[in-house]
Structures are given as C-alpha cells and as structure tokens.
C-alpha cells in the first residue's frame with residue numbers, strides 16, 4: 107500500500123513538473139489586497155481584474171478589501187514577503203519606501219479631466235517605464251497606476267484660502283511630501299493611517315482631511331465635517347503591484363494574461379468614474395442637505411497654486427537627481443496629452 111501511495115504521489119508530482127515545464131502553471135489561488143472597500147474604486151478595479159483572470163485561466167483570485175488584513179502599510183509588507191501576490195497601495199503610503207512616488211503630491215501637477223488623465227496614465231513614460239524600475243528595487247512588479255478622482259478637503263469651517271487653514275489640524279496620508287504640502291497650504295498636517303481618520307474627526311483631534319468625492323461619500327466623512335472645498339490641487343493616484351519573485355516565476359503567457367487583465371480593468375475603472383464625482387455630491391447632499399460644497403474660483407486658488415513651487419522644491423531636495431528625472435519626464439508626458 108505504502109509503495110502504491112509513494113508511486114502515485116511520484117507520478118502526480120512528475121505530471122505537475124511536466125505541466126509546469128510545458129508552460130502550464132498549476133491552477134493556484136492568488137491573493138490580492140487593496141486599501142478600500144469592495145464597492146469603492148480600488149475594489150471595482152480588483153473585481154474586474156479577478157473576473158478577467160478567472161475567465162482566462164484556471165486560477166482563482168481571492169480579494170482582501172480594506173481592513174481584512176490590516177492597514178495599507180501591512181498589506182504592502184505582506185506583498186513584499188510574498189504572502190500576497192497582488193497589492194494596491196497608493197503613493198500616499200509608498201513615500202517612505204519609494205520617495206520618488208511622492209511626485210504625485212506636487213500640487214496642481216495632474217489635470218482633473220478623467221479622459222486626459224486616462225490618456226496620461228496609459229502613455230506616460232515616467233509611469234510605464236521609469237517607475238517600474240523603482241518599484242522593482244523594492245521587490246515589486248508595478249502593473250499599473252490609475253487615477254481615483256479629484257481630491258477635495260473636508261473641514262469644520264469654510265476654506266477660501268490658506269489663512270482659513272491656519273491652526274487646522276489636517277489629516278494627511280503618511281507621506282512626507284504631503285505633510286510639506288499642507289504646511290505650505292497653511293495647515294498643521296497630521297499624518298494618520300486611514301482607520302483612525304473618522305474617529306479623530308469625531309473627537310476633534312483633527313479638523314480636516316482630503317480625499318476624492320466618492321470616498322468622502324462612501325466613508326461618510328460628511329458626517330464628521332461640515333464643509334467640502336475643492337481647490338483642484340490634486341487627483342488621487344493609486345498603484346497595483348505584484349510580488350516580483352512571484353511574477354517573474356510565472357510562464358510568459360501567464361504574465362501576459364495578467365497584463366491583459368490589468369489593461370481591461372484600467373479601461374473599466376476610467377469608464378466607471380465618469381460622473382462619479384457629481385453623483386457622490388448628490389448623495390452627500392441627500393444624506394446631509396446642510397453640507398456645504400464649495401469649488402474655489404481661479405482667484406481663490408491662486409495662493410494654493412503659488413504654494414506648489416515650494417512643495418516642488420522640497421520634492422527635489424528629498425529625491426535628488428532621480429526625483430528630478432521623474433518630475434521632468436512626468437511634465438513632458440503631461441504636456442503631450444494636454
């Protein structure tokens with residue numbers, strides 16, 4: 107009996123080695139964690155990716171929305187360790203690992219138009235050729251970056267210029283350049299992981315935070331703040347990566363299948379976001395009619411626009427030659443789509 111079991115096991119092992127060497131990797135479950143809920147933008151992207159992978163292979167993709175495996179920093183560690191095959195982490199949390207990723211927090215760098223942004227992310231040399239090298243140094247295969255919408259501020263009092271942010275403890279993601287950015291905007295920046303934001307606003311530890319409109323609505327930030335201010339200073343960028351060792355160990359056709367699934371999910375998420383900002387404002391207004399939503403005029407934006415130069419200079423100080431190359435290339439890529 108023991109002999110039979112050993113033989114059967116050996117035959118099965120040999121078959122699996124043969125299958126693998128023939129380029130047919132065994133069906134595995136791949137784990138993919140992200141920083142948002144399943145029905146928020148990162149979740150919608152992940153669901154499309156899962157759907158594509160499962161339609162085109164025998165693999166299963168297990169999704170881990172925000173909170174199931176910890177904060178953003180935790181899921182990144184798990185992806186680097188190979189516990190997760192895929193992770194979505196926004197540059198807002200990647201700043202200390204890859205300082206150049208902070209370039210997305212130079213105010214007024216990115217346009218707000220979803221179509222233009224889509225074209226920029228699709229074609230940018232900085233994003234598609236330069237950033238992958240930097241992520242690779244951290245054991246990560248950068249698969250895609252995509253926009254999640256204009257970032258607006260939520261505060262207790264109206265904001266029409268930097269003087270209104272004076273003494274406002276303003277939550278930012280744990281990103282050194284974002285801290286500098288809100289200092290330049292006149293606020294007192296307070297870096298916090300996402301899980302602490304609602305409670306900190308509720309208890310008055312902080313008085314403001316920023317996020318895209320869909321997220322302000324879905325996470326009910328409007329319940330604990332009174333005013334939303336859109337100054338057009340940024341568009342939320344996120345990034346999806348694979349553990350590099352895992353990715354490089356896959357047969358070429360599976361790597362291609364993953365990249366194809368990413369491309370489909372990218373187009374889906376650009377399309378999904380059309381009108382999302384406006385729909386989210388309507389939902390907020392329906393839930394809390396007294397919530398103020400203010401869009402700053404060109405004149406009101408001017409002091410924030412002027413502060414951007416200081417933030418850009420700090421970015422260059424923090425990242426040196428490598429940051430300068432990324433910034434110059436990003437600007438050239440943006441000019442090409444404007």
Ligand code: 6CS
Pocket residue numbers: 141142178196254279299300316317318321342
């Ligand atoms: O502000 C944050 O921390 C979160 N904002 C968004 C839009 N996605 C995930 C991130 O954790």
